[in-house]
Amino acid sequence: MENNDIIKIARNKAEKWLDKAYDEKTRAEAKRMLENTDTTELVESFYNDLEFGTGGLRGIMGVGTNRMNIYTVGAATQGFSNYINKMFPNEKKAVCIGHDCRHNSRLFSETAANIFSANGIHVYLFEDLRPTPEMSFAIRELGCKGGVILTASHNPKEYNGYKAYWDDGSQLVPPHDKNVIEEVKKVQVSDIKFEGVPKMITVLGTDFDKKYLDKVKTLSLSPEAIQKEHDLKIVFTPLHGTTYELVPASLRNWGFTNIHTVPEQSIPDGDFPTVASANPEEPAAFKMALDLARKIDADLAMACDPDGDRIGIAVKNDAGEWTLLNGNQTNIIFTEYIIRRKKELNQLKGGEYTVKTIVTTELIKDIAEKNHIICYDVYTGFKWIADVIRKEGGEKFIGGGEESFGYMPGAFTRDKDGVSATSLMAEIAAWVKMQNKTLYSFLKEIYAKYGFSQERMIYIVRKGLSGAQEIKAMMEEFRHNTPKEINHSPVVLKKDYLSLEATNLQTGEKTHLNFETKSDVLQFFLADGSKISVRPSGTEPKIKFYFEARAQMKDVNEYERAQQEANARIDAIIKDLKLQ
Ligand SMILES: O=P([O-])(O)O[C@H]1O[C@H](COP(=O)(O)O)[C@@H](O)[C@H](O)[C@H]1O
Numbered sequence: 001m002e003n004n005d006i007i008k009i010a011r012n013k014a015e016k017w018l019d020k021a022y023d024e025k026t027r028a029e030a031k032r033m034l035e036n037t038d039t040t041e042l043v044e045s046f047y048n049d050l051e052f053g054t055g056g057l058r059g060i061m062g063v064g065t066n067r068m069n070i071y072t073v074g075a076a077t078q079g080f081s082n083y084i085n086k087m088f089p090n091e092k093k094a095v096c097i098g099h100d101c102r103h104n105s106r107l108f109s110e111t112a113a114n115i116f117s118a119n120g121i122h123v124y125l126f127e128d129l130r131p132t133p134e135m136s137f138a139i140r141e142l143g144c145k146g147g148v149i150l151t152a153s154h155n156p157k158e159y160n161g162y163k164a165y166w167d168d169g170s171q172l173v174p175p176h177d178k179n180v181i182e183e184v185k186k187v188q189v190s191d192i193k194f195e196g197v198p199k200m201i202t203v204l205g206t207d208f209d210k211k212y213l214d215k216v217k218t219l220s221l222s223p224e225a226i227q228k229e230h231d232l233k234i235v236f237t238p239l240h241g242t243t244y245e246l247v248p249a250s251l252r253n254w255g256f257t258n259i260h261t262v263p264e265q266s267i268p269d270g271d272f273p274t275v276a277s278a279n280p281e282e283p284a285a286f287k288m289a290l291d292l293a294r295k296i297d298a299d300l301a302m303a304c305d306p307d308g309d310r311i312g313i314a315v316k317n318d319a320g321e322w323t324l325l326n327g328n329q330t331n332i333i334f335t336e337y338i339i340r341r342k343k344e345l346n347q348l349k350g351g352e353y354t355v356k357t358i359v360t361t362e363l364i365k366d367i368a369e370k371n372h373i374i375c376y377d378v379y380t381g382f383k384w385i386a387d388v389i390r391k392e393g394g395e396k397f398i399g400g401g402e403e404s405f406g407y408m409p410g411a412f413t414r415d416k417d418g419v420s421a422t423s424l425m426a427e428i429a430a431w432v433k434m435q436n437k438t439l440y441s442f443l444k445e446i447y448a449k450y451g452f453s454q455e456r457m458i459y460i461v462r463k464g465l466s467g468a469q470e471i472k473a474m475m476e477e478f479r480h481n482t483p484k485e486i487n488h489s490p491v492v493l494k495k496d497y498l499s500l501e502a503t504n505l506q507t508g509e510k511t512h513l514n515f516e517t518k519s520d521v522l523q524f525f526l527a528d529g530s531k532i533s534v535r536p537s538g539t540e541p542k543i544k545f546y547f548e549a550r551a552q553m554k555d556v557n558e559y560e561r562a563q564q565e566a567n568a569r570i571d572a573i574i575k576d577l578k579l580q
């Protein structure tokens with residue numbers, strides 16, 4: 001489309017925001033953008049509408065159809081209300097609403113509460129900030145038809161978001177996501193019922209936290225280890241987010257007595273003043289936690305992202321140096337521990353399963369299958385893990401996770417759960433300590449047992465409308481000009497989840513990929529066992545590349561060598577693809 005057409009569309013949409021239905025400040029902002037000779041801001045704010053991505057709506061706060069504000073939150077909630085009322089006619093309905101520490105999160109959650117209540121839907125509104133997984137739990141516990149949490153997770157402070165959930169506590173998947181979007185598109189600003197009905201809103205407080213924490217405790221598999229190692233020195237940082245109270249409370253509830261939170265980062269703050277990025281995936285986010293861990297010579301350091309669903313783990317290596325585990329390694333440790341303990345406790349009766357995402361290490365599948373556990377592969381997003389639980393039932397679910405620093409050890413939440421995961425990881429640390437081992441040595445043992453795998457994720461940021469186009473072009477280039485070999489190793493298999501086609505590049509044979517929906521993901525499998533995945537992020541303006549390389553490892557002493565070998569291979573792949 002010509003640039004002028006884009007500007008025209010943005011202008012037409014912005015002109016509607018001059019209507020009296022919008023508040024004065026909003027109208028003034030729209031007017032300012034319309035009058036500005038530089039049309040960049042106008043186009044970025046109005047050309048697109050915020051779209052439901054991996055984690056619901058996520059965008060920069062401000063005025064416009066492509067921005068998070070009370071009108072986009074309002075339209076989303078009005079549309080969601082209409083859909084709930086349509087799907088569950090003639091019955092009493094409730095939803096649950098939570099929010100994180102960001103600017104406007106409380107305002108947006110109250111806005112949403114008012115709108116749901118005005119549409120005849122009872123609302124359970126958390127009194128103050130709470131982690132995403134607790135909200136997911138609340139939907140199930142309180143029999144709600146849906147829920148919303150106002151958060152942009154670990155995104156920069158300018159962002160906010162709207163994660164939308166269905167009655168099983170999972171974020172919306174097809175057909176509900178598409179149906180809700182259809183309803184939202186029909187909403188005119190004059191349709192939004194902003195005037196709340198207070199008697200339809202019930203506030204959830206600390207009593208409910210207790211219910212959640214009690215449920216989290218049911219995940220414990222080695223209480224005797226905690227009894228013995230209760231003074232395990234744990235450092236935790238909530239990175240200014242929602243877990244500042246509940247993670248330490250949960251650790252205490254499990255029996256830990258030596259918990260140290262990073263004081264400066266235990267103050268909720270939407271500016272995230274002590275970190276450049278409040279994302280446990282970014283090593284810099286761990287700086288203060290590791291300073292404290294070194295100072296007190298801790299056993300374990302953990303971090304949660306602001307909405308309390310992601311977890312980051314740092315452990316000491318054999319030389320006593322702190323190292324960060326990647327999301328795959330954390331996932332590997334959880335999977336092996338849960339399987340091993342459940343076996344010892346005679347809790348595996350057959351038919352148990354785990355779930356991972358396609359960009360997560362294949363080693364999880366190896367661990368599962370060698371232990372007769374089924375391993376399902378799904379797209380990125382915990383909603384897809386929850387989708388399997390919906391189909392297979394929660395009974396046989398032993399936990400599931402992904403490379404992106406998240407784990408869900410129980411089926412009582414249907415989203416990744418930083419509160420449960422931190423408590424369970426602390427238990428694992430106690431359990432290995434009781435055996436005079438460390439988490440680091442445990443990880444090495446797992447590699448020696450099942451085979452070594454090294455993973456790395458890199459991303460390229462491309463912001464705004466032009467950035468999105470660039471990302472699209474990069475995907476198309478990989479899709480249509482697939483390299484025949486990468487780092488001197490032939491590409492033997494290509495999977496394209498947009499056409500749901502797997503192509504054996506040596507024989508040309510094509511097979512169908514068994515997924516119900518399509519997704520813009522490409523995967524290349526090399527003859528040397530490496531796996532490369534590429535996809536545009538659904539939550540941030542990024543294109544993500546995931547690498548996985550295997551290496552031989554006969555025993556734990558070969559760990560460093562195997563790591564070097566696989567890392568060198570990943571370096572060479574990245575270089576060959578000219579990504580760095
Ligand atoms: O951001 P969060 O913590 O809500 O997490 C959400 O986004 C992550 C990143 O997604 P993407 O790669 O599409 O950006 C996903 O891995 C995760 O499953 C999802 O729940």
Ligand SMILES: [Mg+2]
Pocket residue numbers: 153154305306307308309310
């Ligand atoms: Mg998050």
